[in-house]
Amino acid sequence: MSDTAKDLHSEYMVINMGPSHPVTHGTVKFLLTLEGETIIDMKVDIGYLHRGFEKMCENGTWEQVMPYTDRLNYVSPLINNVGYALAVEKLIGIETPQRCQYIRVIASELARISDHYTNIAASGLELGAFTAFLYFVEARELVWDLIEMLCGARVTANYVRIGGLKNDLPDGFKAKTRDVFKRCRELWADVDHLLTKNRIFIDRVRNVGIMPPKDAIAWGFTGPCLRACGIPYDVRKFHPYLVYDQMDFEVPVGEKGDNFDRYAVRMEEINQSMRIVEQALDKLPSGPINVDMPEYRWQSKEDISNRIESLIFHFKTVTEGIKPPAGEVYSAVEGANGELGFYLVSDGSGKPYKCRVRPPCFPLTAAMPKMVKGGFIADIVPTFDMINMIGGECDR
Amino acid sequence: MVADLIESVVKILFIFSVNIGFFSPILGWVERKQSALMQDRVGANRADVFGFTLIGLFHPIADAIKVLTKEDFVPEGADRLFHTLAPFISLTPAIIAFAVIPFGGQYVLFGHHVNLIIADLDVGILFIFAFASLASFGAVLGGWASNNNWSFLGGLRASAQMLSYEVVMGLNIIGVIMVYGTLRLSEIGAMQVNFFHWGIFLQPVGFILFFTCAIAENKRAPFDVAEAESELVAGYFTEYSGMKFVMFWMGEFLEIVTIAGLITTLFFGAWHLPFVSDRMLVDFFGFAGPDGANILAILVNIATFFAKVLFFIWLQMTIRWTLPRFRYDQVMRLGWKMFLPIALINIFITGLVLLVK
Amino acid sequence: MGVPFEKLKPKRVRKNIELTLWERLYIFEIIRGLHITSMHFFTNLIGFVLPPKGKKRKIMTVYYPEEKLELPIAYRGRPVLVMRENGTERCVACGLCEKICPASAIAIVAEERENGDRFPASYTLDMSRCVFCGYCEEVCPKEAIVMSAEYEGLARRNRNNLIFSKEKLLRPEESVRDRIDYIRGIYARCNY
Numbered sequence: 001m002s003d004t005a006k007d008l009h010s011e012y013m014v015i016n017m018g019p020s021h022p023v024t025h026g027t028v029k030f031l032l033t034l035e036g037e038t039i040i041d042m043k044v045d046i047g048y049l050h051r052g053f054e055k056m057c058e059n060g061t062w063e064q065v066m067p068y069t070d071r072l073n074y075v076s077p078l079i080n081n082v083g084y085a086l087a088v089e090k091l092i093g094i095e096t097p098q099r100c101q102y103i104r105v106i107a108s109e110l111a112r113i114s115d116h117y118t119n120i121a122a123s124g125l126e127l128g129a130f131t132a133f134l135y136f137v138e139a140r141e142l143v144w145d146l147i148e149m150l151c152g153a154r155v156t157a158n159y160v161r162i163g164g165l166k167n168d169l170p171d172g173f174k175a176k177t178r179d180v181f182k183r184c185r186e187l188w189a190d191v192d193h194l195l196t197k198n199r200i201f202i203d204r205v206r207n208v209g210i211m212p213p214k215d216a217i218a219w220g221f222t223g224p225c226l227r228a229c230g231i232p233y234d235v236r237k238f239h240p241y242l243v244y245d246q247m248d249f250e251v252p253v254g255e256k257g258d259n260f261d262r263y264a265v266r267m268e269e270i271n272q273s274m275r276i277v278e279q280a281l282d283k284l285p286s287g288p289i290n291v292d293m294p295e296y297r298w299q300s301k302e303d304i305s306n307r308i309e310s311l312i313f314h315f316k317t318v319t320e321g322i323k324p325p326a327g328e329v330y331s332a333v334e335g336a337n338g339e340l341g342f343y344l345v346s347d348g349s350g351k352p353y354k355c356r357v358r359p360p361c362f363p364l365t366a367a368m369p370k371m372v373k374g375g376f377i378a379d380i381v382p383t384f385d386m387i388n389m390i391g392g393e394c395d396r
Numbered sequence: 397m398v399a400d401l402i403e404s405v406v407k408i409l410f411i412f413s414v415n416i417g418f419f420s421p422i423l424g425w426v427e428r429k430q431s432a433l434m435q436d437r438v439g440a441n442r443a444d445v446f447g448f449t450l451i452g453l454f455h456p457i458a459d460a461i462k463v464l465t466k467e468d469f470v471p472e473g474a475d476r477l478f479h480t481l482a483p484f485i486s487l488t489p490a491i492i493a494f495a496v497i498p499f500g501g502q503y504v505l506f507g508h509h510v511n512l513i514i515a516d517l518d519v520g521i522l523f524i525f526a527f528a529s530l531a532s533f534g535a536v537l538g539g540w541a542s543n544n545n546w547s548f549l550g551g552l553r554a555s556a557q558m559l560s561y562e563v564v565m566g567l568n569i570i571g572v573i574m575v576y577g578t579l580r581l582s583e584i585g586a587m588q589v590n591f592f593h594w595g596i597f598l599q600p601v602g603f604i605l606f607f608t609c610a611i612a613e614n615k616r617a618p619f620d621v622a623e624a625e626s627e628l629v630a631g632y633f634t635e636y637s638g639m640k641f642v643m644f645w646m647g648e649f650l651e652i653v654t655i656a657g658l659i660t661t662l663f664f665g666a667w668h669l670p671f672v673s674d675r676m677l678v679d680f681f682g683f684a685g686p687d688g689a690n691i692l693a694i695l696v697n698i699a700t701f702f703a704k705v706l707f708f709i710w711l712q713m714t715i716r717w718t719l720p721r722f723r724y725d726q727v728m729r730l731g732w733k734m735f736l737p738i739a740l741i742n743i744f745i746t747g748l749v750l751l752v753k
Numbered sequence: 754m755g756v757p758f759e760k761l762k763p764k765r766v767r768k769n770i771e772l773t774l775w776e777r778l779y780i781f782e783i784i785r786g787l788h789i790t791s792m793h794f795f796t797n798l799i800g801f802v803l804p805p806k807g808k809k810r811k812i813m814t815v816y817y818p819e820e821k822l823e824l825p826i827a828y829r830g831r832p833v834l835v836m837r838e839n840g841t842e843r844c845v846a847c848g849l850c851e852k853i854c855p856a857s858a859i860a861i862v863a864e865e866r867e868n869g870d871r872f873p874a875s876y877t878l879d880m881s882r883c884v885f886c887g888y889c890e891e892v893c894p895k896e897a898i899v900m901s902a903e904y905e906g907l908a909r910r911n912r913n914n915l916i917f918s919k920e921k922l923l924r925p926e927e928s929v930r931d932r933i934d935y936i937r938g939i940y941a942r943c944n945y
Contacts, residue, residue: 015545021629070886128721131790135435153885158887167827170827193786194789198719200726252764314849376724376725378621434790437813718786
């Protein structure tokens with residue numbers, strides 16, 4: 001038998017999966033070497049959504065970078081906003097008022113909820129559970145309504161400003177959040193019943209894409225994918241920023257680091273994020289939301305039209321950009337996919353000298369071959385969905 | 397002789413128009429609307445004629461116009477003959493299989509003996525299986541002839557899956573055949589007059605297995621690994637467009653109807669209402685004269701049958717839009733390691749019970 | 754600093770990793786799934802055929818051209834210029850919006866009237882570049898450019914049609930009064 005097999009002319013099938021393939025979302029290419037359905041080798045080819053974010057930042061003022069960050073992880077833009085603003089504030093050395101910090105927490109958690117909804121929905125869709133997809137898209141729609149009410153756009157939020165926020169919470173936000181979360185929890189329960197205990201789903205995701213904790217750290221995993229390995233690393237707990245240390249929430253962890261754990265961790269994080277939003281809304285202090293530093297924060301319209309100093313400062317900060325002191329800083333927030341870090345270098349001018357982003361999903365995407373090698377083609381689907389590679393963030 | 401001919405033609409026209417003219421276009425609409433309602437959406441409703449949308453019922457017409465005017469594309473390097481032949485091979489068995497499914501009992505109409513089945517073969521079940529296995533050629537040829545790696549993988553998956561599930565399906569049917577002692581579908585139907593002799597009560601395990609295998613045989617979710625759009629783009633019909641593409645879909649939709657018809661016949665009392673025999677129907681309608689009573693009874697038969705068929709179509713659609721997809725190896729494992737032993741045990745137990753009786 | 758690693762009590766989410774026989778049998782979980790989806794199905798079916806009185810149906814779909822979403826006041830549609838009552842623009846061509854625009858969508862050519870007032874001789878907004886970030890209205894010292902609630906008319910066959918001139922952008926002040934108040938409100942309230 002073995003001799004016959006040797007004589008047979010057989011070769012591996014080399015096939016391009018993507019960039020225009022349903023599972024790769026148009027932003028990545030896998031070069032697969034297949035033996036039948038088994039993956040022998042896999043090369044990941046990223047960069048299809050490269051827009052030169054970091055270079056663009058160097059050409060804009062510090063303020064102008066903010067709308068660009070919306071396009072990093074376009075599923076949870078508010079977290080990017082917060083992350084960038086915190087990095088610049090760290091560079092300047094200012095702390096925003098309490099109310100601002102609470103609202104930033106609310107915004108980040110809403111964005112995280114919508115990101116996890118999208119992720120689980122998309123995985124459901126690609127595993128064939130179209131109904132679960134639409135239930136979560138419906139829930140995301142409701143969360144996006146909240147975000148739209150808050151900042152005026154659903155995806156391109158551009159809400160956070162260096163040293164403050166664009167605007168305060170709108171009236172009736174708390175009541176609407178309560179309604180939305182009520183419906184979201186119903187839909188969450190529906191999806192939970194449809195997927196979590198369904199053996200077809202479990203068979204697809206369990207023991208697929210396993211990443212041992214040691215390897216996960218070595219590859220630079222963060223966020224839900226690392227927590228799925230059983231390591232409770234969460235920037236919100238270990239390096240608390242904003243007012244996360246005053247919030248009561250738990251860090252969900254998995255055990256084996258397979259796709260089922262990633263799914264379960266995300267499902268639980270949705271609940272925890274809802275808890276955080278509710279707590280923050282309850283505790284929300286009153287007060288200003290911006291720092292009173294005309295050199296860093298734009299002035300109110302009233303001041304601009306009434307006070308000549310404000311007008312002059314305003315012209316100066318807008319045309320020249322705010323001028324953080326020279327230096328470098330790294331600041332990380334817990335993005336929906338993991339640690340989203342901004343490394344900024346300032347030379348004291350109005351433009352960033354360097355703006356480097358640590359995208360959480362870049363290491364995850366890099367580890368794709370390790371996770372799926374030896375598996376089937378069909379295993380790429382849940383694994384790639386569960387690492388939640390967002391092209392805008394990974395390719396920048 | 398002439399009467400026989402007329403009878404046959406009427407029956408064929410009836411089934412043909414019901415299947416091709418009604419079910420195959422309407423199922424596209426049903427699938428859209430039902431999935432929409434299950435998913436809190438509205439569904440396609442924008443095709444309109446002079447502003448009347450008719451809850452989206454114009455969409456099948458719009459679809460038909462669209463596919464008929466689309467370019468018929470054959471990829472470079474494809475085998476033109478087989479590429480063209482594959483959709484026909486997929487579609488034909490689905491239409492033919494309905495010939496042996498009875499949709500009513502036997503009546504005397506105007507002194508002529510009428511049997512509400514197009515072809516009352518004494519090997520009815522085998523006929524269906526023979527043609528169902530032909531359908532797998534469509535998938536294999538389509539996948540192979542397209543000269544596309546994804547199609548190729550899809551074709552491989554389709555052939556393996558369809559062949560495996562045919563085995564299990566055949567074994568399931570053996571239980572039914574043992575219980576009723578015949579291969580003739582009209583006889584199986586006639587034996588289910590007694591409500592407690594319906595297949596579902598005599599062969600409950602057989603019903604579940606048969607239903608599952610039938611869905612797998614039809615390659616619908618959760619068994620749609622052969623076309624798994626997130627893995628293989630569209631599986632074996634990746635390279636098809638226009639009318640050829642639609643023929644694959646029509647084949648799939650018609651097979652849904654066939655499966656529903658077959659399950660109704662084998663397990664759900666065929667054309668019988670519970671506790672009501674054909675004799676009782678005719679007696680009930682006695683006020684309309686002998687022929688009138690028969691015609692009314694026939695109509696009730698047909699209505700009952702198609703009501704049951706519609707229910708099973710609904711059930712298949714609900715399953716399709718509820719469950720995630722299996723992985724390819726899990727489908728095979730399920731078929732060979734789970735269904736096959738259960739089917740064999742089922743046969744064994746059925747035989748034991750029959751023997752004891 | 755944050756919580757020490759040892760002290761953190763994470764929540765384990767991988768529940769009963771081994772499925773019970775009940776769950777292994779597929780069918781019961783499938784029936785539960787079918788129950789959920791068919792509940793949605795029948796609820797919506799009843800909602801369509803006999804809509805419950807006073808209760809909004811659960812379907813999220815908005816029939817777009819006939820129905821429109823109710824936009825929050827914060828909504829950022831496409832930027833428009835505010836027109837004074839005498840038909841001239843409020844804009845004084847200071848160029849702040851041109852400067853701050855992250856997409857470089859705005860181009861202004863300033864001129865002076867006889868009385869010394871500056872005004873934009875041409876104000877071009879390239880809608881194919883605009884990213885709707887709202888910085889222009891934020892920095893404008895004269896409240897002359899605001900993000901309106903308009904979002905239609907931005908799909909054109911020719912990109913040149915997306916370059917909006919001043920005449921196309923001008924809106925009477927009354928139509929954007931709410932937005933102007935909103936901007937003034939948020940900035941007045943949020944800052945000291």
